[in-house]
Amino acid sequence: xxxxxxxxxxxxxxxxxxxxxxxxxxxxxxxxxxxxxxxxxxxxxxxxxxxxxxxxxxxxxxxxxxxxxxxxxxxxxxxxxxxxxxxxxxxxxxxxxxxxxxxxxxx
Numbered sequence: 001x002x003x004x005x006x007x008x009x010x011x012x013x014x015x016x017x018x019x020x021x022x023x024x025x026x027x028x029x030x031x032x033x034x035x036x037x038x039x040x041x042x043x044x045x046x047x048x049x050x051x052x053x054x055x056x057x058x059x060x061x062x063x064x065x066x067x068x069x070x071x072x073x074x075x076x077x078x079x080x081x082x083x084x085x086x087x088x089x090x091x092x093x094x095x096x097x098x099x100x101x102x103x104x105x106x107x
Contacts, residue, residue, distance in 0.1 A: 015077045024080065025072040032064045 015023045036057060043053045075083060095101075 020069065021072050023077045025068055028071075029065065029068045032068065033061070036060055036064065 016026065018026050021029060039060075040053050040057050043056060044050070071080060
């Protein structure tokens with residue numbers, strides 16, 4: 001009689017993590033690196049020297065990586081979305097007329 005051995009996946013409901021980057025920061029870093037590659041190609045096509053293109057890539061690449069890692073550490077898995085959402089909340093609501101409050105009691 002054959003005995004089946006099943007392994008239990010203990011990583012269910014845990015965020016995706018790659019070398020310290022969590023969740024959406026992996027995609028953010030990937031988009032940044034692809035845009036850096038496109039910038040390199042555009043500069044090269046426009047006639048900038050190879051060393052200038054490489055210099056731009058070697059300066060902006062590590063800066064991008066450090067920036068994304070810093071955001072990942074500061075905001076965490078869902079914190080960046082919360083910060084973006086909190087920026088869309090108005091700081092105050094102004095009402096210049098009392099009609100709004102007068103109509104509330106009629107309902």
